[in-house]
Amino acid sequence: MGGYDNYCAICGTPVSQPIWDDDNNNANTAEDEDEDEYEYDRSILSVSDVLWMNDVRLICENPEATSINKVFITGPAHYNDYGFFSVEPSTHPNFPRGGQMGLDNHQDGQVGLRGYDWGNEHPYAIPFHMKCYRILEACLTLQSQAQPNKGEDSIDEQTLYLMWMAIANQSSSQCLTGRHVLPYGVDTDEQYWAGRRGEEAFVMDPLEIPQLREYYQALPLLRDAGTNRKAKSYGATNETQQDPFARLPAELLLTIVGQLPLESMKCLQAASSAVARLELSNGFWKRRIRRDIPWLFDLPAPAHGDGSKKEEPDWAKTYADLLERSDASSPLQIRGLVNRRRIWGVCEEFVQPYATRKAIINADRARSNSSLLSDAVSTPMRLLTSVQTGSESSVLPLLKRLSDINRASVLSVYWSNEGALSGFGFRFITIPDREGEGEEEETIGSREHFAKRAEFKISSTDWIRGFVVTSRSDPTLPYSERKVVGLQVLSVYGKSFQLGQSPGGGDLRLIHVEGNNLLAGLLAQWPPQAGVISGLSLLQVSPFVPESPPRAMELAQNQAYTQEADTEITSRLWRGTLPPPWLSLSLEKFGYWTSDLKLDLAPMEHLLFGWDDAELSTITEFAGDVHFGAFEIRYSNKPPKSIGPRPLTMKSLSIDGAGGERIVAVAVVVSHITAGVRVVTNYNRQLVLGSCRPNGSGETVYASSEEKTLSGLYCHWTDRGSPKARLECLAGLFSPSLETNITPSELPPPTGPKDTDATNPGHAHWWEPSPPPATWAAAGPTHGSFETPSHPLRRSTAYPSPSASTTWLDCSHPVRKVSLNYTHPAQHFLFSVISLIFEYADGSIGSVGPTRLSAPTDNEGDDGKPWCWCHFDGGGSEFKAERAKTPHYYSGEEWVIEGGAMLSACRLWVDGGSDGASGGGPLRGLQFVSVTGEESPHWCACDGPATAVIRFDSGKVNDNHDGDGNDQKAVGLKVFLDSNGRAVTYSDTIIVGIQALVQS
Known part of the structure; x- marks a missing residue:
């Protein structure tokens, strides 16, 4: 049997039947003896003997369940690979449905869970064989005759789950089946369960014998x-x-x-x-x-x-x-x-910790069931800290009956010596003039870590409706633990009180009761070793019952009218500030590189376009970093707003806010990572970043509609304090529809302009920001069009590729200045130009690519220079010395024409084809000439005569060095932007092709 990375929590054996090499069915020879030591004897053990191991379930916790106990047991689970299971739904009320826990429910109701994974977004899931579970049930039932609730003959799943998590926390691998944690009866130090001769009994069916x-x-x-x-x-x-x-x-x-x-x-x-x-x-x-x-x-x-x-x-x-x-x-x-005797021995190890934890849980339930909390509904359990293992949990009742709402009270918040949230306390004020006398405070949390206390006094005319929790981790340390450092208490009538540190410099989470319910209690989780509150849920009840006092119903109704009464903002952690609570969120889409991301601990950053139409009318520009390091909105009357850690190389889309132009859609392309972003306005103009193709797969569009208006976007970056920061998700923020912000309902929403080849409709690109005038058309060849040589390990690529975008430059007006920006060269692209910018004589700008470059300030690259993704470019190692001389993005020599002049020609140098073919090659040089005879610098490799010349002052559009050309002068340049194919996380978007535009 080979190695497995998922095992039954009870018996320690794999959660699928052992696999043998079908080619090794013969009797053993002497030379095979050593290898066969790690094989079960097939004369003793057959596949039918181990089929019982396929009957697997998982026990897990659904933080979004409405009950106080959030643990559930799945239906039959089928092991896939790498610890993942396809899980059939169970009848358990806590089983995640409707996309809860971020799980995608398949058509047959199955969901995917991963066993023994603390790092995954989903809670810790523990697999077990059903037959082992029956043995455990028999063992606990036999031993429970002297325990509380001895009449019970089934296992309490919440007790079992919390007990198993505590045991798993004793293992360095945080896997329950560590050999040093439980006595599995197998003498092995192997990381995985290995089949050995003589151990066939340990995988035999322990019930059907x-x-x-x-x-x-x-x-x-x-x-x-x-x-x-x-x-x-x-x-x-x-x-x-x-x-x-x-x-x-x-x-x-x-x-x-x-x-x-x-x-x-x-x-x-x-x-x-x-x-x-x-x-x-x-x-x-x-x-x-x-x-x-x-x-x-x-x-x-x-x-x-x-x-x-x-x-x-x-x-x-x-x-x-x-x-x-x-x-x-x-x-x-x-x-x-x-095997049954061996498994029973493991089960006996669970008896005492199960009984101890069961007594604690029973006492907690008794406290809840004897109060108003017996009818309470739980809000989702929100994870607050990085500590997740071995959690304790308990309930703190705030209202034992609805009439308690008329009494003054005190909420205590406890902090550890390190300044982390450790617990809560609550008491009613019996005698206001002698506060503290005869008042008993109930607490939850790790009491041995209570070092400091802060209090929030609640008057008899007000009540708590929620909290803003401030937490923090060190962004420069990838494994820095997050802890709660501040808590703001929110009241129904708008009062707030800050306990602990102020919100500045931390990440915020809003937690509040929903709708017109009343807060009746707190449900908290904490790991006893760390002693910090790691999860918090609010227990809420409806006061609209016959015995309810008027004050309770009044508080609930006033609470329902506040802006924060119903909001999806509570489902996310927010960096720095909270978004307006009336906004709704679209669902993020993550690449498969982020499979271990725990969403509850991923601080999101929001960029709100404007609070109202007046603010939207002042927008002049939307910009994004070409490696998705930042996004920015600029206004005509105030400083810009931006999010993201690396606003280094910004590409812009001008927006006529005063003229009614609005951003109405954001499209995101996600594969293993976020690969492309498009921002579209109601004028069907767009900004394109990265790799996007029309009709391509993997694009998710967040757009305004009749029902809702796209009001902003929100994002999450990993490694935020590092030059390797990566955009993990981008999604939309929506508000109720505003007619002035969207396309009229009778028209389809704009999707972005396409450059479609009439001869090949399937071969289309996105225009950026919009097509040239309708009377202009492309003419002649695309200079720089070529195909990379084939390779045994990868297919050749034809440039411009289907992922290229097209843009254009107007050459029909006098130009005062031309400038270029470069990136480091790549294997097939010595001419690595990322932007070409025209400044016209009238002061206007025409540009291709990013226009604002800022130098990075880190020293994590070679020789203390700034780091860039080229560090991983093995195919471009010949350029390593050259890369060390310049930043990853840098500006070239400018060409200034005093007073401005019309351009007469664009000279282009093109390789003969890197594979030696005569069908063309990549661009390798560029030069402009004015009608006054002035010549720009030779940008990049311009050796010998130009390969082609696009003319703006005569009837020859495309003169080559033989003097041939088309009989019509050009009025502009059509420019193709595409990836340079660098085999790193983020390649660069460069100019790969130039074609003439003529007046039709």
């Missing part, structure tokens, strides 16, 4: 033994006068012997003739079976045909037989029974 069933059907009978068993059959010695046990009565001796383990009893029989002569009845051995061999829980009660004792089983013989047959070292072993 044919040999045991046959033994039960033919139990040895007492009449066949001939006489009652006496102790002398165990080899008693001769009586001695010094035997102290000889003076004890037989009844006392039977009591002593009955309490001893079998081996100790044998030693006593050998040492004492009085004990050796003691007659041990058949009933004695029957009782010993129940006590010493409890894994025989299915031992049937004998059926007497005529009621006589002659058919009574010989329990001494049965005891000896089945004790030996459940011994892994016995040649007479029944393998399934050996």
